[in-house]
Amino acid sequence: MAPARSATPLVFVTGGVVSSLGKGIAAASLAAILEARGLRVTMMKLDPYLNVDPGTMSPFQHGEVYVTDDGAETDLDLGHYERFVNTRLSGLNSITTGKIYESVIRKERRGDYLGGTVQVIPHVTDEIKRCIDAATEGFDVALVEIGGTVGDIESLPFLEAIRQLRTERGPDMAMFMHLTLIPFIAAAGELKTKPTQHSVKELRSIGIQPDVLLCRSEQPLPDGERRKIALFTNVPERAVISAIDLDNIHKIPRWLHGQQLDQLVVDQLRLGDKVKEADLSEWDAVVDAAEHPIDEVTIAVVGKYVDHKDAYKSVGEALKHGGIRQRTRVNLKWLESQDIEREGADKVLAGVDGILVPGGFGDRGFEGKVLTAQFARETKVPYFGICYGMQAAVVDVARNIAGLEGANSTENDKQSPNPVIGLITEWRTQSGDIERRDEHSDLGGSMRLGLQEQRVKPGTLAHRMYGKDVVGERHRHRYEFNNRYRTQLEQAGLVISAKSMDDLLVEMVELPQGEHPWFLACQAHPEFLSTPRGGHPLFVGFIRAARERKAGGKLLSEAAA
Template identity: 55%
Template sequence: MSKKKETKYIFVTGGVLSSLGKGIASASIATLLKKAGLKVSILKADPYINVDPGTMSPFEHGEVFVTDDGAETDLDLGHYERFLDENLSQNNNFTTGKVYSSVIEKERKGEYLGKTIQVIPHIVNEIVERIKKAGEGNDVLIVEIGGTVGDIEGLPFLEAIRAMRVELGRFDTINVHLTLVPYIKAAGELKTKPTQHSVGELRRIGISPDMIICRSEMPLNRELKDKIASSCGVEKRCVIESPDSRSIYKIPLLFLQQDVLTPISEMLNLGELKVDMSEWDSLVKRVIAPTNSVKIAFVGKYLDLKESYKSLTEALIHAGANLDTRVEIKWCDSERIHEDNVEEHLKNIDGILVAGGFGSRGVEGKMEAIKYARINNIPYLGICLGMQLAMIEFAKNILKIEDANSAEFNVDTKNPIIYLIDEFIDNSGKKQIRTRKSPLGGTMRLGGYNCNIKKDSLLSKAYGGAKTVRERHRHRYEANPKYREQFEQKGLIVSGESDGLIEAIELKNHPFFIGVQFHPEFTSRLTNPNPIIVSFIDAALKNIR
């Protein structure tokens, strides 16, 4: 019987304040290790008590990233997939809410044999078990602990990684701590004291970092790095800079320049690691200094918090890099667009994108933008709600169905161009469609599904002639097939389907007008951009010419 592979663990914590880029640092280290030939995965452990981000407002949490297996996860998982170019799963993200729910469920079933349930050992053991499960089959698992050292809700997670360090010992675990080294303009100095305090907080918990990554807006000189190393008890070569950069995709290259892998390899006994980042470097250069440029109108309603569209804005960067093009986004608030000023908002635009979303706010403005793209032959890509609104706009203005609407906006509409997925399941009997009942009521269609593509369509051309592709979903409403014949008679054809569900539509005699029910941005990566988004940007480039 062969010996089970032992997984090495890299625990990444953060100090001083949040949003320093733990996710990018974790993904960057993972990318370098993968390029060195290791099997690597990443786990995000979030201390908040929500079970998952699925019911959280975009203004509260930013984007909800959906994995292929239908898990609603933290947006950092999007970064992980985009850097690693691999599909992750529900095992790669868990929260305090999930941990406590699981422990309480086990207690109710009597699995703890009547013992008093406590944070130590029961909650901590549950966390450890989840970390080990995510690490199975990998050479290295990188575990990012959400939040900041000192947060009360994060203590069980820190205790769990402390316990794992004791259990597994040397050569199997290392701790990487990311901190802020602020520049005080009045003094003209970078200050290390916040880093020292942050490391001191870790030490009080029983964790001593093996490596410190310093987030700063200015370069750190050798003297400053040596000071951090001395005061925080790490080797000088283990103080790594993570400076502000013009692209997040440059961070792995900056880490590599600082030889980050040598101490990691020695501490984890990984042997000599050789990395070829030439393709990555070439793409990053085209992100930072491309030859061409294109202007895209991004019509949405969460523009105060652009993190709500993180995967999509990154997907535009991926497409641009692969076309050697800078994608300049013009953010257009759909609530401010109406019939009288739509041209003012969209003049000198090369392409129009209407993204997904929930609720009726800003819908009229989005449909005015869609109408403008349709009439003026401007390349258009509608995603999720963007596809549904394209169908409603067409029904109103071309099919002359004046009261055409979505059941999401008017539950009593007599012409529901878009209706609830529950109705589809009830009417068709297709119970095999994977959905999840929300605690708030209503069914969500989540995760990856195969889409069958119509031959010789724009969609088929975009996907290189593929007959079937797999893309991800997160929505409650579907296009009503009742109106399909009317649409196709007037030139709006269905070019993608899945078990009777309408997955994609496109307009005949238009250079590029496509709507997709799925979210192509969830499967886009720097080294493997999503084909439909690449085709959209390419069409926008041709629109310039």
């Protein structure tokens, strides 16, 4: 029986030929256009790996772990989604094979299947469909991206589930958009459509006929190739969309709208009574600001995964957003923190206008981050520390100003005589006495995740940036500022500019504004709340400080900022 129209219409986004074609960006761009047409849009990612979530996966292999308000550790594509649409996502919007099987096995152990044999069909596919319904309920339209490529064995349960949903709901409630590659063979001087034909053939062999083809290529798709693809794939010619390489991802909504991709979706899913003309003026303004800068700065990002920049995807994007808000081109100089240990901060960091030290885990390269914070402090270069970058700044002040010999984080030195950073269980008990953690205890038990409010101290740089007393930021970390050292470090000149609402945890630190033009570090991850249209006050302020340094310390007017 066909579902009631109250169910949310779905657009399933699949990929073929090769991975990393940009399904996430393409889906997010389409969602942005639909949102610009007045629709309430949500997005979802189905990842075929067996990990429950990417929280324990190597950044070298998987890129950054993106954290939502509810503390879910998710795929970095959810970061793309939230930067392109205004909907706040949650753990419901990120589903993995691991989560699905975990839920199915839990139900089987409880006896929910009444002793029946548990199978991929219907039990696993039913669980996938249940998760899709839970994440998309209440919206005008939802885009659901399936990770990997057609033909991957691990993706088959997801593909079977969405095939069933299309059959159950009908073509006006669920549609398929397939992203594929049209390679350009330079020796022949031709675009080749055969990989796309085979990709669609593979998709059709499992019962899915795409409604729209998004053809990724280096150059626009000629009409002849478009007709050829339409003929061999049984897709209408108007639904064969050219997705060329663009120099700015924020141009993609306008490019896809120009080919009426959004209208194809509106027509097939019968959304016409809910939509208006697309207002892409905000995206046009973002592109215009990026393409017509009035200034530029060079920002050093000092981390340990710089050879794999997806590990800092949101940081890089947030820095660019901070520049867009003031028509400034932000040139990112990715630096390995171990190089600073080997070659010295003076040499590696010479000539930059600002320094950002992002989050991370483990002792590799940590001393280079401490040296980076010290260099920024002593040379008055604007410094922005995030998570581990804040902890590095605290260690620098503890060692080099407060005179706390051997100051460190217990993450790196469990025997440190001055553990200024540690797990809460190491320095706080009911009585307030220090408590050393058992070497074999579960570190995951102390992970702080998700959106949490903090109180910002009036008169501080942080308060000037935010312009408010209470702010909310997303967290992902285990180690905290050790409260036993608050007084000593404040006496040494460190300003504690934000604390948790219960006054227990230090959330932000900075240097006195008279001693340093812009030195701020936070325990949270503000990059997760930055968008190209709105920016984030800390990133905007940091880029402005970098511009002022480049201008020889001259304060910029509000108009120029």
